[in-house]
Amino acid sequence: MKPVSFGVIGSGVGATFAIRALKELEKEGIVKVIAVVSRREERAKDFASKWGVERWYTDYVKMYKDAKPDAVAICTPHYLHFSMTIDAIDEGINVLVDKPMAINLHQTDAMIKAAEKAGVKLGVIFQSRFDPKVRKIKEAVDTGRMGKLILGEAIVEWFRTEEYYSKSPWRGRWSTEGGGALINQAIHTIDLLLWIMGDPEYLWSQIDTVAHDIEVEDLAVALIRFKNGAFGVIQGSTAIYPGLPTRLEIHGVNGTAIIEGEKLKLLAIKGEETYSEIEERGELAAWARPEAVPPYNHIALIRDFAQAILEDRKPLVDGYEGRRSIELIRAIYVSGTTKEVVRFPLTEI
Numbered sequence: 623m624k625p626v627s628f629g630v631i632g633s634g635v636g637a638t639f640a641i642r643a644l645k646e647l648e649k650e651g652i653v654k655v656i657a658v659v660s661r662r663e664e665r666a667k668d669f670a671s672k673w674g675v676e677r678w679y680t681d682y683v684k685m686y687k688d689a690k691p692d693a694v695a696i697c698t699p700h701y702l703h704f705s706m707t708i709d710a711i712d713e714g715i716n717v718l719v720d721k722p723m724a725i726n727l728h729q730t731d732a733m734i735k736a737a738e739k740a741g742v743k744l745g746v747i748f749q750s751r752f753d754p755k756v757r758k759i760k761e762a763v764d765t766g767r768m769g770k771l772i773l774g775e776a777i778v779e780w781f782r783t784e785e786y787y788s789k790s791p792w793r794g795r796w797s798t799e800g801g802g803a804l805i806n807q808a809i810h811t812i813d814l815l816l817w818i819m820g821d822p823e824y825l826w827s828q829i830d831t832v833a834h835d836i837e838v839e840d841l842a843v844a845l846i847r848f849k850n851g852a853f854g855v856i857q858g859s860t861a862i863y864p865g866l867p868t869r870l871e872i873h874g875v876n877g878t879a880i881i882e883g884e885k886l887k888l889l890a891i892k893g894e895e896t897y898s899e900i901e902e903r904g905e906l907a908a909w910a911r912p913e914a915v916p917p918y919n920h921i922a923l924i925r926d927f928a929q930a931i932l933e934d935r936k937p938l939v940d941g942y943e944g945r946r947s948i949e950l951i952r953a954i955y956v957s958g959t960t961k962e963v964v965r966f967p968l969t970e971i
């Protein structure tokens with residue numbers, strides 16, 4: 623089997639997660655990183671040499687045409703995801719794009735359509751869907767063990783300094799980040815909420831900018847009614863000092879599941895043994911020294927994407943799955959601005 627050749631665009635935090643996972647997968651012979659791209663020459667060169675990649679570029683289109691990878695991992699600021707994806711698809715390259723897949727539904731829909739027309743795979747980096755704790759909860763819900771779902775909560779109360787925004791000019795702006803705490807920080811937990819609870823019917827929200835000199839929200843609260851009748855609550859922020867562990871709570875009539883930070887805090891189902899405080903794979907160590915631990919969830923997601931190419935099937939997190947959190951977050955922005963209830967499906971203006 624010939625490995626799937628990859629180009630990686632970006633050399634920041636997102637790209638580092640992706641390339642670490644790709645390098646682990648190279649050991650399985652399933653992928654091979656053949657090129658990296660960063661905007662600045664020094665960064666591109668350093669990134670290539672650090673990860674032992676032969677070719678580096680500062681122009682991603684040149685990389686597409688010159689290195690001709692089978693697939694590209696796009697790990698750049700949000701507003702670039704759309705154009706970099708469309709240009710890759712035009713070259714017949716499969717695309718794995720980091721979250722959020724784009725900054726509005728016009729873009730997500732054009733990306734999905736273009737990939738389908740060209741017959742290439744489009745995947746989105748929502749690695750938490752491969753987290754064994756999350757899988758355990760998803761399975762308990764899907765097999766009916768939790769009973770009818772009644773409430774799902776995604777609580778992402780983080781803290782980011784003023785400098786975090788001021789030193790990266792693409793952050794904090796509608797045109798380049800596409801939003802704030804929700805589309806950047808809370809999106810993984812929102813994606814899991816939707817994956818486990820199902821599609822929303824309507825929502826009402828409040829958004830504000832309370833603690834940073836930025837255009838976008840650093841505080842948001844949304845109340846959701848899901849199609850299955852369950853309630854949902856989302857709280858997303860980068861203004862909660864000192865920053866609290868992320869919480870995902872799923873409640874059914876027969877049980878509760880809570881993830882807090884890196885732990886499965888509680889999985890209590892009527893008639894079953896209760897799990898509490900389970901840490902998977904020594905993840906506290908991962909928290910303390912992230913560079914020492916392989917990025918397991920990224921590895922599992924990219925393995926699935928590479929296998930999807932090799933087996934000519936859909937990746938588990940495809941464009942349609944990546945679109946779901948964008949639709950929900952865009953609806954929160956609309957409701958937070960108009961102060962009105964927003965119903966699904968959302969029509970972008």
Ligand SMILES: NC(=O)c1ccc[n+]([C@@H]2O[C@H](COP(=O)([O-])OP(=O)(O)OC[C@H]3O[C@@H](n4cnc5c(N)ncnc54)[C@H](OP(=O)(O)O)[C@@H]3O)[C@@H](O)[C@H]2O)c1
Nearest residue numbers: 632633634635636637660661662665697698699720721747
């Ligand atoms: N899945 C996850 O858990 C996860 C975690 C973190 C971030 N992310 C995602 O990763 C993406 C990037 O975020 P980040 O935190 O890594 O941002 P960042 O640290 O600001 O890095 C952005 C990177 O994009 C490069 N870049 C900017 N414009 C470019 C262009 N025109 N052509 C080529 N490269 C360009 C920059 O290159 P230079 O440095 O050379 O200027 C930089 O390496 C975002 O979508 C973010 O949401 C995902």
